[in-house]
Amino acid sequence: MSRWVEVCSVEDVPRLEGRRVVVNGFYVAVFNTEAGFFAVCDVCPHMGGPLSDGDVAATTVSCPLHARKIELRTGQVKNDDLSRVLTFPVKVESGRVLLDAAALYTQPAPPEEERVAEEVGEEEENVA
Amino acid sequence: MAEKLKIVVVGNGNAGAALVDSLLAKDSGRVEITLYGDEEVGTYDRLRLSEFMAGTVDLAQLGMRSDDWYEERNVRFRRGVRVEELDTKAQKVRGTDGEWVPYDRLVFATGSSSSVPPIEGRDKKGVFVFRTVRDVEEMLEAAPERAVVIGGGLLGLEAAYGLTTHGSEVTVLHRSPHLMNQQLDPAAGRMLGREIEKIGIRFKVGANTEEIMGKGRVQGVKLKSGEYLPADMVVICTGIRPNKGLAGRAGVRANSGILVNEHMETNVKNVYAVGECTEYNGQLIGLVAPALEQVRVVVDTILGERKLVYKGSGASTTLKVAGVDLVSAGDAYGREEDCEAIVSSNPLEGVYRKAVVKNGKVVGTILLGDISAGPQMTEAVKRRMPAEEVAGLVIGSVDAASAPLELPDEAQVCDCNGVSKGRIVATIQDLKLKKVSEVIQETKAGNSCGSCKPLVAQILEQAADEVEEDKNYVCKCMELMADDVKEIVRSRGLKSVSEVGEACGAGKVCPDCKPALTYIVASTNSNRHKEERHARTINDRVHANIQNDGTFSIVPRTYGGVTSPDQLRKVADVAEKYNARMVKITGSQRLDILGVKKEDLPKAWADLGMPSGFAYGKAFRQVKTCVGTDFCRFGVGDSTNLGIDLEKAFEFLYTPAKVKMGCSGCPRNCAEASVKDIGAIAIEGGWQIYVGGAAGMEVRKGDVLATVETKEEAYDVMMAFMQYYRENGQPKERTYDFVPRVGLEEIKKNVLDEESGEPERLRERLRKAKEATSDPWLERTNNVTKNQFAREVGRV
Ligand code: SRM
Ligand SMILES: Cc1cc2nc3c(=O)[nH]c(=O)nc-3n(C[C@H](O)[C@H](O)[C@H](O)COP(=O)(O)OP(=O)(O)OC[C@H]3O[C@@H](n4cnc5c(N)ncnc54)[C@H](O)[C@@H]3O)c2cc1C
Ligand code: SF4
Ligand code: FES
Numbered sequence: 001m002s003r004w005v006e007v008c009s010v011e012d013v014p015r016l017e018g019r020r021v022v023v024n025g026f027y028v029a030v031f032n033t034e035a036g037f038f039a040v041c042d043v044c045p046h047m048g049g050p051l052s053d054g055d056v057a058a059t060t061v062s063c064p065l066h067a068r069k070i071e072l073r074t075g076q077v078k079n080d081d082l083s084r085v086l087t088f089p090v091k092v093e094s095g096r097v098l099l100d101a102a103a104l105y106t107q108p109a110p111p112e113e114e115r116v117a118e119e120v121g122e123e124e125e126n127v128a
Numbered sequence: 129m130a131e132k133l134k135i136v137v138v139g140n141g142n143a144g145a146a147l148v149d150s151l152l153a154k155d156s157g158r159v160e161i162t163l164y165g166d167e168e169v170g171t172y173d174r175l176r177l178s179e180f181m182a183g184t185v186d187l188a189q190l191g192m193r194s195d196d197w198y199e200e201r202n203v204r205f206r207r208g209v210r211v212e213e214l215d216t217k218a219q220k221v222r223g224t225d226g227e228w229v230p231y232d233r234l235v236f237a238t239g240s241s242s243s244v245p246p247i248e249g250r251d252k253k254g255v256f257v258f259r260t261v262r263d264v265e266e267m268l269e270a271a272p273e274r275a276v277v278i279g280g281g282l283l284g285l286e287a288a289y290g291l292t293t294h295g296s297e298v299t300v301l302h303r304s305p306h307l308m309n310q311q312l313d314p315a316a317g318r319m320l321g322r323e324i325e326k327i328g329i330r331f332k333v334g335a336n337t338e339e340i341m342g343k344g345r346v347q348g349v350k351l352k353s354g355e356y357l358p359a360d361m362v363v364i365c366t367g368i369r370p371n372k373g374l375a376g377r378a379g380v381r382a383n384s385g386i387l388v389n390e391h392m393e394t395n396v397k398n399v400y401a402v403g404e405c406t407e408y409n410g411q412l413i414g415l416v417a418p419a420l421e422q423v424r425v426v427v428d429t430i431l432g433e434r435k436l437v438y439k440g441s442g443a444s445t446t447l448k449v450a451g452v453d454l455v456s457a458g459d460a461y462g463r464e465e466d467c468e469a470i471v472s473s474n475p476l477e478g479v480y481r482k483a484v485v486k487n488g489k490v491v492g493t494i495l496l497g498d499i500s501a502g503p504q505m506t507e508a509v510k511r512r513m514p515a516e517e518v519a520g521l522v523i524g525s526v527d528a529a530s531a532p533l534e535l536p537d538e539a540q541v542c543d544c545n546g547v548s549k550g551r552i553v554a555t556i557q558d559l560k561l562k563k564v565s566e567v568i569q570e571t572k573a574g575n576s577c578g579s580c581k582p583l584v585a586q587i588l589e590q591a592a593d594e595v596e597e598d599k600n601y602v603c604k605c606m607e608l609m610a611d612d613v614k615e616i617v618r619s620r621g622l623k624s625v626s627e628v629g630e631a632c633g634a635g636k637v638c639p640d641c642k643p644a645l646t647y648i649v650a651s652t653n654s655n656r657h658k659e660e661r662h663a664r665t666i667n668d669r670v671h672a673n674i675q676n677d678g679t680f681s682i683v684p685r686t687y688g689g690v691t692s693p694d695q696l697r698k699v700a701d702v703a704e705k706y707n708a709r710m711v712k713i714t715g716s717q718r719l720d721i722l723g724v725k726k727e728d729l730p731k732a733w734a735d736l737g738m739p740s741g742f743a744y745g746k747a748f749r750q751v752k753t754c755v756g757t758d759f760c761r762f763g764v765g766d767s768t769n770l771g772i773d774l775e776k777a778f779e780f781l782y783t784p785a786k787v788k789m790g791c792s793g794c795p796r797n798c799a800e801a802s803v804k805d806i807g808a809i810a811i812e813g814g815w816q817i818y819v820g821g822a823a824g825m826e827v828r829k830g831d832v833l834a835t836v837e838t839k840e841e842a843y844d845v846m847m848a849f850m851q852y853y854r855e856n857g858q859p860k861e862r863t864y865d866f867v868p869r870v871g872l873e874e875i876k877k878n879v880l881d882e883e884s885g886e887p888e889r890l891r892e893r894l895r896k897a898k899e900a901t902s903d904p905w906l907e908r909t910n911n912v913t914k915n916q917f918a919r920e921v922g923r924v
Contacts, residue, residue, distance in 0.1 A: 011914055013915075050678045055665060057639035067640075
């Protein structure tokens with residue numbers, strides 16, 4: 001069963017960037033790519049990095065912490081053996097971005113501020 | 129649907145993991161696999177444990193597989209569960225989780241444990257073995273000042289090396305008269321000893337340990353000779369002992385190891401064994417190659433035609449200690465009768481090459497110091513090639529590079545991953561591969577211990593129509609070098625990364641190269657480019673450094689490291705107001721407010737009222753200075769003010785990789801200027817300018833670019849060099865690589881010859897680029913993208 005919710009407007013997410021929205025307490029990253037809008041869980045399966053702050057090209061986002069690359073259509077991690085990232089169907093209707101958040105309402109909302117991993121990263125692919 | 133064949137694998141080491149892979153590859157639809165592994169961390173490549181210890185790879189790179197990986201492939205992985213009981217009649221096993229699991233086939237892959245000889249005091253705190261991730265983690269945590277490693281074999285030396293890289297003082301004690309006596313003859317062993325000493329590891333041969341001393345905790349080691357070595361850690365690396373206890377209790381026959389036949393069958397029906405827990409024909413194994421051969425055999429026995437047989441395998445070894453090149457294979461001593469040796473030895477250069485020959489055939493080899501002939505020699509041993517074919521290589525009259533190997537297709541090239549030459553050739557031809565890196569990626573040959581990489585390169589050379597070097601592309605997807613992109617940008621007058629993408633595809637497929645493209649577009653246009661924020665990393669989108677928990681750090685600019693009570697007060701207030709996780713004085717003489725939320729950055733910057741210190745970008749960072757002539761009784765040059773002037777000249781400029789500077793007021797060099805990218809040191813009557821220094825991942829003393837008389841000249845030379853590097857450095861290339869690559873003479877020609885006018889033109893271009901920059905922290909009121917600093921853009 002789907003549950004479409006309106007999360008933001010098309011202009012809220014600049015071209016080829018991501019922004020975070022919060023749905024039922026869960027962090028979701030919304031991306032504006034040349035192939036359309038995509039939404040995935042905003043917690044990197046590696047160590048919890050915020051994917052919405054990642055780097056985008058085509059339908060890929062690269063995590064800002066240690067550069068794990070996630071295919072936005074499937075949620076698959078392309079450069080590591082990690083579990084896939086949850087993806088959400090998205091549609092754009094008259095300038096509004098909607099996503100099917102059914103999966104996020106089947107479980108209780110997480111407590112605030114507990115979604116990011118505590119461990120320290122150890123790779124430096126993206127270092128300043 | 130037919131019942132699936134239930135296979136239980138006990139042990140999740142290299143052999144167990146490879147077994148699961150091969151079973152899945154052979155017929156994943158027909159089998160149901162349960163895998164037990166009693167190590168909490170899961171699956172990893174034990175061979176690379178020494179690299180893990182030295183810190184060159186992390187746990188993820190060690191080959192850890194997530195539980196999901198197994199789940200996706202329908203393997204029931206019981207991580208952290210030890211099998212305790214086996215009922216071979218009822219065909220079921222019970223692990224520490226209490227559950228009985230039935231099997232149709234059971235394979236022991238329990239490996240071995242470190243064997244600890246009965247040395248007095250071996251149970252004291254601070255005594256370790258070197259076998260598992262856990263062992264390594266515990267050793268590193270103990271961070272010993274002085275360690276003694278008992279055992280000077282392969283493992284002992286790798287342990288010693290690992291500890292040395294963490295700053296411990298290590299002594300290796302070895303009972304035999306020379307190191308690695310299993311693999312090396314006395315001459316090579318002695319030479320190895322010298323090489324080992326060069327990297328800072330001490331050793332004693334003929335050393336018998338009598339007792340490990342200390343009250344509860346290790347304090348030292350006493351030798352039979354009476355000698356006493358103080359130490360706060362002892363690592364015992366004296367050998368291994370197959371894990372056969374469980375098998376023995378269940379009535380599976382074992383001697384030193386679990387006894388297997390050539391099909392890897394034990395004496396009990398439907399029970400098999402592979403890897404270091406086995407004993408075949410009186411032989412134990414201690415390396416991964418034979419273990420993997422056994423895995424191939426057992427898969428054929430269980431799922432295939434029971435045609436493959438294991439015949440025992442000759443050992444070849446490479447030492448994975450940085451700076452020491454060593455290969456040993458087969459009978460390196462020539463112990464058997466009628467063995468002769470071809471030897472070439474040059475102790476002055478630490479080079480030793482030997483082929484052991486029996487009845488005209490090569491049966492063993494040692495290469496030390498020069499392992500270029502490694503692939504040819506190990507192959508010669510494996511195939512017992514006629515000695516004439518390799519004699520030239522050993523003596524040194526034939527160059528290894530010009531003596532390609534003629535291998536049969538079935539010859540195994542990568543022992544770690546079991547890849548044959550035939551498969552490599554077929555893959556190269558099918559996929560039209562041109563580069564070594566592609567071959568490694570596609571075939572996995574060379575992916576583990578790496579010792580066969582030279583051979584892979586040779587095979588590529590022979591099999592491919594065209595070979596390409598692995599190039600340092602700026603855009604890997606489009607195979608473009610930085611110079612190619614620069615040329616495209618310049619010749620077509622491109623102004624943005626998107627235009628570059630339209631022109632040549634770079635940055636369209638994956639985001640990796642976009643920051644470098646941004647640098648090229650910006651610098652080629654003297655910063656009059658069209659800024660696109662999607663082509664910068666998060667750090668440069670919000671002008672702060674992202675941290676492990678997704679918050680950011682703020683390093684305001686304090687020119688030359690000079691601050692004031694007013695600034696300090698503001699920093700303190702900001703840290704408090706925005707709940708910073710920490711305020712720290714950085715390694716570069718600056719103040720760092722760490723752990724600020726993205727949405728608070730603009731407010732914090734406004735409160736501070738200081739410009740950005742650019743601590744987050746591939747950009748000019750800061751000038752570290754000392755108090756110089758204004759205060760110091762030794763100061764001969766005004767280093768503080770030179771530093772402040774330079775910082776003002778360079779602030780807000782992006783560079784190919786970060787640029788750090790230092791100015792010291794006298795040769796005491798308190799600002800460490802000689803290990804900065806650009807540095808100035810005042811001397812009596814002038815200044816010395818250093819370039820290409822580093823004290824990070826690399827430590828390199830800078831080269832003296834020039835000695836000049838005045839502060840103004842110093843400033844000018846540094847300006848010219850900075851722009852020369854900005855124009856000619858490759859993306860991500862620090863000056864410690866740039867200066868040696870281009871050559872000091874070439875650099876001098878371009879930045880010092882004032883007559884030619886070129887240095888002034890460089891400075892002019894730098895000033896022009898600088899004019900088009902501004903403090904990015906002003907974006908606090910002038911957002912460049914929508915919701916630039918927003919925490920979230922919607923909430924439902
Ligand atoms: C804060 C600081 C450590 C400290 O607590 O003092 C620091 C922190 C980081 N350093 Fe550093 N470095 C800091 C001084 C240094 C120094 C010492 C110095 O500058 O005098 C060095 C050695 C000198 C050098 O750069 O050669 C140093 C060598 C590195 C390197 C290795 C660079 C290399 O090529 O050798 C990296 C990794 C890289 O750049 O690829 C790095 C990368 C990093 C990053 C940016 C990693 C990252 O991308 O997250 C760290 C950010 C931590 C954070 O959460 O904000 N940091 N780092 C120092 C900030 C200095 C400043 O005020 O700007
Ligand atoms: C530091 C180091 C460096 C090395 N370098 C090299 C090298 O360069 N080249 C090379 O060829 N070889 C090298 N080796 C040797 C190589 O790692 C081994 O030959 C290989 O790992 C053996 O594989 P295995 O699966 O038989 O045993 P192991 O890797 O020991 O795996 C056995 C696993 O089974 C588990 N286990 C045991 N009993 C049970 C039970 N009852 N229930 C559940 N789980 C159990 C053990 O905890 C272990 O995880 C090195 C070894 C070490 C320690
Ligand atoms: S040394 Fe630098 S990069 Fe490494 S953890 Fe410390 S701050 Fe981070
Ligand atoms: S947290 Fe995303 S790559 Fe490490």
